[in-house]
Amino acid sequence: MEYDCFGDSPPLEGSPWCGELLPPALGQAFSKILCGLARPESRRGKTRNTALQDLSALLETSEFNGLFVGRDTPLRGTPEVLGQVARALEKFASPPREPDRRSDRHSEVAEKAVEVGLLFLKLLGKVEAAKNSFNCHAWKMGLHYMAGPIYIFAVTHTLVQPWTSPNSQDIAGEVLTLLLRVTECGSVAGLLHGENENEKGALNVILELLKPDLNKESWKNNPATKYVFSWTLQQVTRPWLNQYLERILPPSLLISDDYQTENKVLGVHCLHHIVLNVPAADLLQYNRAQVLYHALFNHLYTPEHLLIQAVLPCLLDLFPVLEKALHWNGDGARHSTYCDEVLQLVLTHMEPEHRLLLRRTYARNLPAFVKRLGILTVRHLKRLEQVIIGYLEVYDGPEEEARLKILETLSLLMQYTWPRISCRLVVLLKALLKLVCDVARDSSLTPEPIKNALLEAATDCMILLDHCSQGQVKDLLAKIPQSCNDSTVVNCIIRVQQASEDTPFHGT
Known part of the structure; x- marks a missing residue:
C-alpha cells in the first residue's frame, strides 16, 4: 500500500x-x-x-x-x-x-x-x-x-x-x-x-x-x-515441493541463466533439488523437463569446473525423468538417448582438456555415465578408449583423483562391454602396465595410500582384462617377472597370474 x-x-x-x-x-x-x-x-x-x-x-x-x-x-x-x-x-x-x-x-x-x-x-x-x-x-x-x-x-x-x-x-x-x-x-x-x-x-x-x-x-x-x-x-522436500513448482521453477532458471559462474552454480543446485523432489509426472507436464534439460545442457559449454560439477549430477538425475516414456520393443536398434548426447559432448571436451580441475571434474562423473548406459556404453567405446588411455598417462597431483576415477570407469566399461574388449587387449594392457611402472617409480609427494590404491585398481583392471580376453593377459605377462627388477611391478603381475589361475575363465 x-x-x-x-x-x-x-x-x-x-x-x-x-x-x-x-x-x-x-x-x-x-x-x-x-x-x-x-x-x-x-x-x-x-x-x-x-x-x-x-x-x-x-x-x-x-x-x-x-x-x-x-x-x-x-x-x-x-x-x-x-x-x-x-x-x-x-x-x-x-x-x-x-x-x-x-x-x-x-x-x-x-x-x-x-x-x-x-x-x-x-x-x-x-x-x-x-x-x-x-x-x-x-x-x-x-x-x-x-x-x-x-x-x-x-x-x-x-x-x-x-x-x-x-x-x-x-x-x-x-x-x-x-x-x-x-x-x-x-x-x-x-x-x-x-x-x-x-x-x-x-x-x-x-x-x-x-x-x-x-x-x-x-x-x-x-x-x-x-x-x-x-x-x-x-x-522443502517431497511430497510438499511440487505444490509450489510454478513459483520456484522460474526463479531457479533465472538465477542459473546468469553470466556469473557463482549464480549459475546456485541456480543449478536449485534445479537439482527440484528434479530430486518433484514427481516425474509433474516435471514432464508442459515440457518442463525438456526446458530443464536444455538449460543444463547449455552450461556444459562453459569451461568452469564448479559449474560442470553441479550440472553433470543434475543431468544424471534428470535422465530417468526424460527417458521414462522410452521403451525398447526389441524390434530394432535402440534410439539414442539424452544420456548418449551428454556423454558424447563430455567426451569431446575431455579428450583435449589440459586443465587439471576440469579433468578431475569430468573423470569424477564418468563412472556414473557408464553405469547409467550399461551395455549401451558400447556406442561410445572408441571415444572412451582414447580418453581412458590419455588420462592414465597424465600425473594428477598428490591425490590422483582423475586417474583413480578413470580406472573405475575402465573397470565398469569392461564389465558392461566385455565382448568388445578382447580386440583392444594390447592397447589397454600397455596403458595399465605403463601406469603401474610410473607409480612404482614415482618419487613425488604422492602419499603411499594413494599409490597403493592406484596399483590395486590397475591390477584389478588387468585381472578383468584377462577374463575378457580368455586368459591372454596371463600369457602376455608370463616373461616379465624374469626380466623386471622392480618388486612393485612384479608383485602386481604375480597377483594377476594367481587370480587367473584361481578363477579360470568361463565367460564374464
Missing part, C-alpha cells in the same frame, strides 16, 4: 493503520516508525536510528502489551501493521545491491542486523507471552503477518556472507530459533510446509514476499534474496 512519508512529518490522517483501525496514540507511533524506516538513504540522517529507538520504547509500553494480551479480539488492523513493521525492519537490515561491495557498507549492514535482530527478539517475546493469555486469536493473527519478514531476516543474516559478522549471525540464529519456538515448529521445514497435512506452512507467504525481488529486472537489487530463496528451497 503506497503512502507518502518523505515530508517533514508523517501523514496521520487517512493512514491505513490509524483512525478507527488503531487508537490514535498507537496509530501515530506506528506511522512515525514506518515512515522513519522508509526514508531513502540519501535523506536518512538520524531518522532511521530514531525510528528503531521509538519502536524499542514502544515495545516496552503497556499500550503495546494490550495489542495481544487481555482482549477477546485483536485491535482492527493490528496484524497488518505488525507485518508492515516487520517488513520495514527486514528491508532496513538488507545488504546493498551487488555492485556496492565496500567493506564499510558490509560492516554497517551487520550493525543494523544486530539492532533489528534485538527488536525482533523483543517482538517475538511479546507474542510468546501472549500465548499464555486467553486471547489465542490475537497472537496467531499477528504472528501470521510477522513470520515471513522475520524468517527472511533470520536467513539473510544467519548464512556466512560478506555482509554478516559473527555477532549478527548469532543474533539472527537466536531470532530463527525463537520464531520456531513461538510457531511451535520442530524445524525450519515444518515452519515452511506445515507440521501436519491439515496445516499450511509459511512457504507460500515467504515466496510472495520474495517475488518482487525475483524477477529479471530486480533480482540483483538485493544480493541476499537469491541465497534466501535457495536455502529455503533446499528445506
Whole structure:
C-alpha cells in the first residue's frame, strides 16, 4: 500500500493503520516508525536510528502489551501493521545491491542486523507471552503477518556472507530459533510446509514476499534474496515441493541463466533439488523437463569446473525423468538417448582438456555415465578408449583423483562391454602396465595410500582384462617377472597370474 512519508512529518490522517483501525496514540507511533524506516538513504540522517529507538520504547509500553494480551479480539488492523513493521525492519537490515561491495557498507549492514535482530527478539517475546493469555486469536493473527519478514531476516543474516559478522549471525540464529519456538515448529521445514497435512506452512507467504525481488529486472537489487530463496528451497522436500513448482521453477532458471559462474552454480543446485523432489509426472507436464534439460545442457559449454560439477549430477538425475516414456520393443536398434548426447559432448571436451580441475571434474562423473548406459556404453567405446588411455598417462597431483576415477570407469566399461574388449587387449594392457611402472617409480609427494590404491585398481583392471580376453593377459605377462627388477611391478603381475589361475575363465 503506497503512502507518502518523505515530508517533514508523517501523514496521520487517512493512514491505513490509524483512525478507527488503531487508537490514535498507537496509530501515530506506528506511522512515525514506518515512515522513519522508509526514508531513502540519501535523506536518512538520524531518522532511521530514531525510528528503531521509538519502536524499542514502544515495545516496552503497556499500550503495546494490550495489542495481544487481555482482549477477546485483536485491535482492527493490528496484524497488518505488525507485518508492515516487520517488513520495514527486514528491508532496513538488507545488504546493498551487488555492485556496492565496500567493506564499510558490509560492516554497517551487520550493525543494523544486530539492532533489528534485538527488536525482533523483543517482538517475538511479546507474542510468546501472549500465548499464555486467553486471547489465542490475537497472537496467531499477528504472528501470521510477522513470520515471513522475520524468517527472511533470520536467513539473510544467519548464512556466512560478506555482509554478516559473527555477532549478527548469532543474533539472527537466536531470532530463527525463537520464531520456531513461538510457531511451535520442530524445524525450519515444518515452519515452511506445515507440521501436519491439515496445516499450511509459511512457504507460500515467504515466496510472495520474495517475488518482487525475483524477477529479471530486480533480482540483483538485493544480493541476499537469491541465497534466501535457495536455502529455503533446499528445506522443502517431497511430497510438499511440487505444490509450489510454478513459483520456484522460474526463479531457479533465472538465477542459473546468469553470466556469473557463482549464480549459475546456485541456480543449478536449485534445479537439482527440484528434479530430486518433484514427481516425474509433474516435471514432464508442459515440457518442463525438456526446458530443464536444455538449460543444463547449455552450461556444459562453459569451461568452469564448479559449474560442470553441479550440472553433470543434475543431468544424471534428470535422465530417468526424460527417458521414462522410452521403451525398447526389441524390434530394432535402440534410439539414442539424452544420456548418449551428454556423454558424447563430455567426451569431446575431455579428450583435449589440459586443465587439471576440469579433468578431475569430468573423470569424477564418468563412472556414473557408464553405469547409467550399461551395455549401451558400447556406442561410445572408441571415444572412451582414447580418453581412458590419455588420462592414465597424465600425473594428477598428490591425490590422483582423475586417474583413480578413470580406472573405475575402465573397470565398469569392461564389465558392461566385455565382448568388445578382447580386440583392444594390447592397447589397454600397455596403458595399465605403463601406469603401474610410473607409480612404482614415482618419487613425488604422492602419499603411499594413494599409490597403493592406484596399483590395486590397475591390477584389478588387468585381472578383468584377462577374463575378457580368455586368459591372454596371463600369457602376455608370463616373461616379465624374469626380466623386471622392480618388486612393485612384479608383485602386481604375480597377483594377476594367481587370480587367473584361481578363477579360470568361463565367460564374464
